[in-house]
Amino acid sequence: MKIAKLSVLRPVAMGMVICLVLILGIVSLRDLSVDLFPELSFPIVAVTASYEGAGPEEIEQLITQPIEEMMSSLPSVESVSSTSRTGGALILVAFDWGTDMDFATLNMRERIDMIREGLPNEVPTPQVLRFDPSLLPIVQLAVSAPDGNIIEARKLAENDISPLLDSVDGVASVQIEGGAEQEIQLHVDPNRLTAYGLTLTELQQIIASENLNLPGGQLQDFNLNLPIRITGQFTSIYDIKSLPVPTREGILPLSDIVHVVETLKPTTQASYLNGQPSVGISVLKASGTNTVAVARNINRQLEELEDLLPDGVEIRTIFDQSRFIEQSIRAVAWNIVLGSILAGTVLYLFLRNLRSTMIIGFSIPISIITTFLFMYFSGQTLNVLTLGGLALGVGMMVDNAIVILENIYRLRQKGMSIKDAAIEGTTEIGGAIIASTLTTIVVFLPIIFVDGLAAQLFKPLALTVAFSLFASLFTALIIVPLLSSTFMKVNEDSSFFQQGFQRLSAFYKKVLTKSLKRPKTVIIGTFALFAISFAGIPFIGTEFLPAQDQSFISIDTRLPAGSSLESTQEVANEIEERIQEIPEIDLIYVTVGGTDNFTIGAGTQTNRASYSILLKEPNKRAKSDLIVAEDIRNLLQDIPGAEISVSASDTGFTENPISITVKGRDLQTLNQLSNEVIRLISTVEGVREPSSNFTVGSPEITVTVDRERAANYGVGSAQIASAVNNATRGMVATRLARGGDELDVRLVVEERYTASVEELSQLLIDTPTGERIPLEAVATIARDQGPSTIRRADRLREVTVTASILNRDLGSVVNDIQDVLKEELAPVLPTGYRISFGGQNEQMNDAFFKLAGAIALAVVLVYMVMAARFESLFYPFIIMFSVPVTLIGIVFGLLVTFQPFGVGSLVGILILTGIVVNNAIVLIDYINTLKQKGLSSYDAIVEAGPTRLRPILMTALTTILGLIPLTLGFGEGTEIQQPMATVIVFGLSFSTFITLILIPVIYYAFDLRKQKKLLKKQEMQT
Incomplete structure (x- = not known):
């Protein structure tokens, strides 16, 4: 290898290059952005439209259907x-993965x-809004004022x-929710107003x-131009009270x-923090x-603001995304350090040479820092998954360096000079090192062609x-020969460990010859x-992504549609x-009423209360967030009239x-079927809180206009609707500027005139002739019940049943549910309905x-790389036998650790390939x-096995021990x-020993067999 020779013969120049890279x-590490997960881009765009006062059926007919047809x-x-x-x-609107979302949104x-x-x-x-997780609040705060003064808060x-x-710097917007605002209300008696010859509009x-x-x-005064205001x-x-108003009785004050x-x-x-009225602040x-x-x-x-706040005002952090990010990254970083220490310990035990161990140990931080450089120029961020990649790669980083160092060390023991040993040892094994590194790197190429959420998560x-392995190859081929030619010292070691290894090597040689x-x-x-x-595979469950304990639980409470804010408040x-x-x-x-900050919603939801519960840090509590959520479910299960769902370990994108x-x-048929689904899946072990998104119709009052009678009086539907709206909701006449604030001045019809259907029917409508007629003269008023929510998918009605799971894997639960539904519901499913x-x-x-x-494509690529290295299809075929036997260890490991098989496991198999x-x-x-030196196949195998036993065990053990902290799940964010x-x-x-x-x-x-065929062919030719 010319590069190894250059590094050995030109140490000063190469040292300067290394310093520059470091x-x-x-510098790149300092500028890398830190986040919880890689930036995700979902091919989903939301269209929100509002129509105040309109019911679901009107919304569906006038807004939803036209937009759906156009978007489809x-x-x-x-x-x-x-x-x-x-x-x-x-x-x-969901698009295919890979769609140009900027163009689609346009x-x-x-x-x-x-x-x-x-x-x-x-x-x-x-409004057209891209669904982007980065637009969710990163910090949520609650502000409470002394004595519960919510106006001041x-x-x-x-x-x-x-x-x-x-x-x-970096804040896009600040949203405020809850609290109370003042306004000035002018309570109007319509009959009295009529007596004065006035209308509400006048x-x-x-x-x-x-x-x-x-x-x-x-x-112009004294050569000055003075503006007049x-x-x-x-x-x-x-x-306002003293405002003179002309009436038929004369000019009277408004009061x-x-x-x-x-x-x-x-x-x-309304919002509450620990039972006290508060104002919520969300920062994006x-x-x-x-x-x-x-x-x-x-x-x-x-912190600076706290000193300036009035006494008694408290600001509490409800949610801080950076807290979990820092804890997760700190945990992964410590796992990297601990894995490096364990890998270094293995090196010292095998080499029993501090200088050689230091050479390898020095290659770890160099490889990591070089990886940061690659990450910066490729636009990656420091997050749980990229740092997890470093933790996965920390053991593999030293593999190349170990093999080269061990080869150099072996040649030095044979008496070769230190510089010649460095050059020859690297050259002899360099080709195999490059091939082995490339086989690990090429397995990641197929992920480029994979789309979907899993690909977005695991591509970084x-x-x-891959970057860490490139960096380790650079370190092994340049830095290890350079340091070995300068610092390596060979010592004869007769330690207990070395004697034990020699016995192990002899035992392996004996087993190998018998095999x-x-x-x-x-x-x-x-x-x-x-x-x-x-x-053993059927005994392993399946899952998508493992749950993450983020010390955060949410509770969603829904009362029957149409419930008032006060009744929802009582349940809350x-x-x-x-x-x-x-x-x-x-x-x-x-938050009582409306939607929470993590949900795209539209319309009024006074029947809903959303809880954000912050738990103590995991090391300060004995129960996981999932168990605490189950405790909360048990406490709330008997509250009448409320649908309550509790969720924890939500990653935010699943x-x-x-x-x-x-x-x-x-x-109605869909509602009956969904209720049957809920009943059936409730019998499945592990299913929690099954619920349907079908909601019972909201009670409403319908005002049906008689167009002929209305036309006789000269009024239309729009005028009637405006009169009813002004009477029930009021109308803002103007605004009062006072003390830096602006207060609405609202005209409101006295409540006794709209307190019941009978009173509403007597509401007076002004006609063009000056006559005032009751509402019942031109319309029929009746109580009714309309749907509170109408859901459609691809322009078809649908009802969705959702549920959480506890103490069971997703795949097993879904299989049981499918069996139950197939046996009980499928035979009676009406024609035209599907699940x-x-x-x-x-x-x-x-x-x-x-x-x-x-994975299948990765196997092909690995085979192709090896075929190029050996210039043969035969030897790669033999090497590929080491891939399927990994299944033995994989199944055993998942069974022993009680972990279900998920996307993370599949990515692990991809890397393992x-x-x-x-x-x-x-x-x-x-x-x-x-064999090229003249040994027979048998002799070459018997000699090569024990000779390569030490580097094989060293590389395997460093990789394995480097991952032990992650395997044990130390710290937050390692799930x-x-x-x-x-x-x-x-x-x-398992694969190493097999x-x-x-x-x-x-x-x-x-x-x-090959030799026999060759001999047979030669015999036939002779």
Whole structure:
């Protein structure tokens, strides 16, 4: 190898190059963005539209259907689903993976513009929003004021806290929820207003026209141009009360006509922190910014703000994404350090030479820092998965260096000079090292062709491992020869460990010679183990991604549709009373009404309460978040009239574990079928909280206009709707500017006129002739019940049943559910109705199919690399026998650790495909080298096996021990890497020991057969 010779003969120049690489790597590390997961891009776009006061059926007909039809015709659309509820619609458009989402979003906005004129005039332009997890809040805060003064808390959040947080570098927006705002209400008696000869609209116009500051031109005085301002703007509530209003009774102050009162603005949402009224603040970061850096800046700003806040004001952090990121990354980083220490210990035990161990130990930080340089220029971020890739690669990083160092050390022991040993040792084994590294790297190439969520998650991990292996190859071929030629010292070691290894080597040689004489026994025995491992597969469950304990639990509570905010508040109070005694809970934050910040929603939801529960850190509690969630379920299961779901370990980008969709024509039939599904799956072990998204119709009042009678009076439907709306909701006449705040001045019809259907029917409608007629004269008013939510998928009605799981794997639960539904429900399923599975089960099956294809392609690529290295199809074929035997260790490891088989396990197998052949490559390469020197196949195998035993065991043990911390799951955030590490550790362990015997036996058996064929061919020719 010329590069090795150059590094040995030009140490100063090479040292300067290494220093430059290290400096660039350290600078790159400083500039790498830190996040929890890689930036994800989902091919989903949401269209939200609002239509205040409209019911679900009107929303569906006037908004949802036109938008659905237009969106369905877009190219690359996979599905269109919608939710229509009172006041708004949400349409989700899912595209095929790999679609250019910028272009797709632009297309959607153009289509919205095309149908804008066809939508009702009262509907604002629908909003098109990309579904981007990075747009979710990174920090959520709760502000509570002394004595529960929620008005002051809201003002403080809007005027003081929000502007300061908005100014933090990296913050995109600050959203405020909850709290209360003041307004001035003018309570109107319609009969009294009629007596004064006024209408509600006229009164509104009079008030609005008086609350103005207007320019009045200019006046020239003493050579000065002075602008004239006419000031008539209200400055106090007294100005409103004393406003003169012309009536048929004369000019009267407004307070004689209406009752003026300053009160709280009606709200459909309220927030509480640990039972105290509070205001919620959600902070969103700018796209592409460093989550941890932004969150740190926010926390630093909050610390400075605390000294300026009034006494009694408290700001608590409900959710801080950076907290879990830092804990996870810290845990993975410590696993890297611990793995490096364990790998270094193995090196010292085998080499018993401190200088040689230091050479290898020095290669680890160099490889890691060089990897950071590659990550920076490829646009990767520091996150749990990329650091997990480093943790996976830390043991493999030293493999190349070990093999080269051991070869140099062996040549030095034979008496070769230190520089010649460095050059010759690297040259002799360099080709095999490059081939073995490439076989590990090429297994990641197929992931490039895989799409979906799993690919987005694990592509950065694959790239990081590939970068670390490139860096380790650079270290092994350049730095190890350089340091070996300078610092290596050979010592005769007769330690207990060395004597033990010599006995082990002798024992291995003895076993190897016996195996070569009984090849059938070895092959049959291996095949038997392989068959037994296949028998163990049914006992391993399956999952998509493992649950992560983020010390966060959410509770979603829903009352019957149409429930008031007050009734929802009562249930929320009862829930809080029950759960506040759970010792693992740190704080409880609840939003009553509306939606939580992690859900795209539309419309009014006063029947909903969303809890955000922050748990104590995992090391300060004995129970996992899943167990705490189960405790909460048990405490809340008997609350009447409320549907309560509790979720924990939510990664934020996975769907419900169980999701069963029933599609058909009739909504009531779908409801009956979904209830039957709930009943059946409730009997399956491990299923928790099965619920349907079908909601009972909301009670409503329908005002049916009699068009002929209305036309006789000269009024239309729009005028009637406006009169009813103004009477029930009021109308903002103007705004009062006072003390830096602006208060709405709202005209409100006295509640007694809209307190019942009978009172509403007597509501007076103004006609063009000046006559006032009751509402019942032109319309029929009746109580009714309409649907609260209408859900569709691909323009078909559907109802979805979802559930959580506990103490069982996803695959086993889904299999049991499918068996139950097939046996009980399928025979009675009406024609035209069908049941399909979605959620994590669909994500899991899709990922399994694509990653299995990637593994198959990886095997082909590994074979091709080895064929190029050996310039033969024969030797790679033999080496590939080391791949399937890894199944023995994989199955055993998953059974022993009670881990289900998931996406992480599949990625582990993908990595293992490239790793396990490395030892066989080194062994076969040396056997061929000995054969070229004139040894027979048998002698070459018997000599090569014990000679390569030490580097093979060293490389295997460093990789295995380097992954032990991840396998044991030390620290937070290691749950995703744990299955990968388990698969690699157990698969490599079994494969190494089997490979040391099986590969030489197969090599010898095929070589004998090859020789026999050659002899037979020669005999035939003679």
